[in-house]
Amino acid sequence: MDVNDDIESPLKLKISFNRLLEHYETMSDSEDEFIANKANKVLEIAKKHPELRDGFSDVSLLKTREKEIQILLQDTFSPLLTKNEIKTASVPLHDLIFNSSERFKNIIKTAGGDFELQIKNMPQNDMYIMACTIILNFCYGYNLNFKRPFYYQIPDENGILRYYKILYNADFCEIIPTDNAPKITKEDYDELLDNFDNIEIWKEKFPPHSYLFKGFVISNIFDVTDDQSISNIKSNLIIDETCMEDSFADNFRDIFSSLFGIKDVKVGFSIYNKEDDTFEKVHGIGANSFLINNADSKECKECLCSWSYERLLKENKYFSVSDVDKLYKISKGKAPHIVALHEQGIKSAIFAPIANEQGLMGILEIVSYTPQELNSINANKLLDVMPFIVSAVERSTNEEENLIEAIIQQECTSIHPSVSWKFKQAAKKFLIDSQKNQIEKPSFSKIAFDNVYPLFGQIDVKGSSDARNLATQKDLALQLTLVDKILDIIPKNEELPIYEQLKFQIEAFNQAIKADFKVDTEHELTRFFKEEIEPLFIFFLEKKDFAKEEIEDYFSKVDTNLNVIYYYRKNYDDTIALINKNMSALLDHKQIEAQNMYPHFFERFKTDGVEHNMYIGESITKEESFNTIYLYNLRLWQLQVMYEMENDFYQNQDEYPIGLDVASMILVFNQPLSIRFRMDEKQFDVDGTYNARYEVVKKRVDKAFIKGTEERVTQKGKMSIIYSQKEDEIEYLKYVRFMQSKKMFDDDVEILELQDLQGVTGLKAIRVSMIYHKNNGNDNVFYTYDDLMKEIKA
Known part of the structure; x- marks a missing residue:
């Protein structure tokens, strides 16, 4: 086996002890007789075996000449230190070790028979380039510092990895250019300095085996695990x-x-x-x-x-x-x-x-x-x-x-990522101004965006006030019933006229709840339970021995924070919260794809349902890339997503504690406007008196009636699109026809005129029924609102 087998390197390796023997030649002239005699004995061995000086690449000779090599290396591998020092003699940039200290041998033995010694942090290409830098130093005098710490990673007797740092002694090496070694010029050197990663250039300047390496290296190894x-x-x-x-x-x-x-x-x-x-x-x-x-x-x-x-x-x-x-x-x-x-x-x-x-x-x-x-x-x-x-x-x-601040900003303020650049710009200017001017207090720049197109949509719970009132009535009636039953079981000998008066009050409250329920009724009853009933029942528990079980049952049903039964109202509140959570999550998820289509400002609000605002335009993107096609695309996206939100709501209605209905509405505003961030309210709002009309319509339009009727424009099972300009009607009818082809809208399209709002006239609406898709893996199952209600109740 040749030491150069399976290794690509500019160096053709030969193991040689020539440089070591040159040191012994100097020592043979020493005046110290002991040193001279020892040096002559080493030189005599080298004379008998010339390959030790001339060099060899046949690995088998290491075994054949093992005894002679040990004598040559005796001074560098002192027997007195062999159990303490970790030292090897090897070929550079190679894992071949031909002599080592006893401590190194023990470390390798402890690692186990299947352990393979390898330098851990030396990539193959780096080894080639390192060899090239060594040549540049040895042969051309260019001192390129490509020294890196090299390590062995060897497990100990407990299997714990220990780290050993390798320090090379290259005193006994020589490098000689061969006939096929290109001479390296200053221009070559300059080119190499800027092309560390281009291995092909290095191979061009230093072809494989174009330089002869003769010698060996001594590795001094140190345990640096700590x-x-x-x-x-x-x-x-x-x-x-x-x-x-x-x-x-x-x-x-x-x-x-x-x-x-x-x-x-x-x-x-x-x-x-x-x-x-x-x-x-x-x-x-x-x-x-x-x-x-x-x-x-x-x-x-x-x-x-x-x-x-x-x-x-x-x-x-x-x-x-x-x-x-x-x-x-x-x-x-x-x-x-x-x-x-x-x-x-x-x-x-x-x-x-x-x-x-x-x-x-x-x-x-x-x-x-x-x-x-x-x-x-x-x-x-x-x-x-x-x-x-x-x-x-x-x-x-x-x-x-x-991160917490970022979450607070995302969840609690209106600084959307699409406009954050403007805030950063203003904040940076504020910071520079405050650093420049130590006396006057700098002001934060106005944050505004001109010529942006607004989009507004909402999915609102229909009859939410009535549903809340009904839940409140049920809770209060239930609590009155429980109180009345406890008063009924007071023993004859404990009856007092005041208890009769309390029962009279309870009957009066029951009539008020059924006949003329008001907010005041709820407040009055809450006070009645807290100030008159609760102290009486606590007195019964502490001082009397009747109705204990019934009174404890009463207190177990009363919410400790509100002092009233909070059962039906909790179902209502939980339903509203869950509706908002689910629809907001779907809208937020869909917003990611919308932002990828074209960046725009987006914000949503949870009320009794979910509202959202969007603004799109050149001033928000800060690039000359806006085209009205992106506005039309966002309008169609909004219509489709609102359909998906309502469809998702009805298909998953069994998740909600109580059954409620929702109604969807989109407001179309034809003209671009300006928006400004209001520092006091920490949110964006329209800027200017003319644009304020848009905000007025937004707040009131969902309660608007169809002209000449008492019918609200927003209805369950229908999508209402509010607009004022004929071109908006034409545009949105195209979208409706497109969604009808997708079986999302029915064929009952209505064009309606709305009654005038305060300061706003000429509003119209497109209204169309939705067709709901059943989420059962079958895309051919469609339902109108009435069909869906029958299916849910069946």
Whole structure:
């Protein structure tokens, strides 16, 4: 076997001891007789075997001349140091080792028979280019610094990976150009400097085997497991994405296994919530907390004894538990953190506070299932890594705060991503102005967008006020009935005239609920239950021995916060909340595809249903790319999505606690307008008196009547499109016909005139019935509203 087999390199390798022998030639002239005699003996061996000086590539000669090579290398591999030094003699950029110290041999033996020694961080192309840079240095004097730290990764007897850094001694090497080696010019060198990644250029300048390497290298190897573990911890913590992966905790466990030299070590984290004085589980990184025993959160004083609480939270110092079972017996199971460890089968542990100048942020928990493996001595290893963990937690905390701010902005304000550039621009100007001018207070620039087209739509729960009132009536009537029954079972000898008066009041309230229910009625009844009935029933429970079971049943049905029965109203409120949640989620999901079609401003509001505003135009996109085709596309998209929202509502009506109806409406505004962000209200609104007409129509149009009738324009089972211009009618009738072809709208299209609103005249409406698709995998099943109601009730 040739040493050059299966290796692509500009160097043709020959193992040679010529440079080493030249050193011995110098030593043979030494005045020290012992040194001279030894040098002459080495030279005599080399003279008998000229291949040792001339060089060879046949690997089998390493075995044949093993004894002679060991004599040649005796001074470089001292027998006195062989059990301590980790050292090898090898061929450069190659895994072939032909001589090594006893300690290195033992390390490889411990790794196991199937272990294959390899330099871990040397890509094949990099090896070729590194060889080229060595040639540039040796043969042309260009000192290109391409030195990188190289490592072996070798498991120890416990299977724990240990890291060994390799330092090369190249004193015994020589490189000689062959006849087919192109001469490297200054122009070639300049070209190579800018083409590290272009392996073909390097191969052109340094063809394979165009230079002869004669010699060998000595590798001095050092165990740098601790340093590498610390470096790995830094790397894992620096990369933001890594910290959010579920594999983060597993990576950390492997790193700390290497750092402590313990195979079964595990790593946990818990976050300290200062406001609630609790420890909380860290989500999203695959990490458990051994301190809180995998609960989501726990009060600190329930997790720690008084000493450990003081140690971690007040002093911010780490502590270890070297023998959990022993301490469990001594503390008689009364130390919470020892109990938690004992219950999880943990035998030794270290708890280290993650703290900065502001105080505790969290706890690093390192545990082992073997007694005494973790202790106060090896806990000191954490001193080198805790600063990086603290820094990472600080960064993570800041990022979480920023994320929370972003969520608040998304959920609670109207700063949509499509217009955020304008806010950033204004904020940057504000910041520069405040830095330039130390006296006057700078003002925040006006945020406005001109010539944008508005789109408005809403899906509203029909008869929501009536449904809410009915639910309230049912709750109050039920509570009156329960009170009346309790008053009925008061014993004869306990009856008082006041109880008769209460029963009279109850009857009067029942009549009021049925005949003339008002908001005042609800307030009056709530006061009646709280101030007159509740104190009386509490008195009965404490002082009397009758109706206890009935009174306890009454209190079990009364909401403790509202002091009234909240059953039917809860069903109503839960239904409205669920409708809003489901329809908002569908609209938000569909908005993603709409933004991809063309960016535009979007906002939605939850009322008794869901409303949304959209504005589209050149001033929002900040690019010269707007065309009215994008407006028409967004209008059609809006119509289709509102159909999908209503269809989804009715197909999933069985999810809702009570049955309600919805009505859909779109408002079309023909002219572009200006919108401005109102700082006081923290939302966008139309800008200017003329544009205010649009806002008036938006707020009132869903309550508008068809001209000459008492019929509302918005009706369940129908889509209402409100407009004022003939061209809008023509446009939307095209969309309606298109959706009729898709079996989304029925054929009963109505063109309706609306009664005038305050300050607004000439409004018209297109109204058309929807055809609902049943979600059963069969696209051919269609329902009108009446068909769907029969199907649902069947």
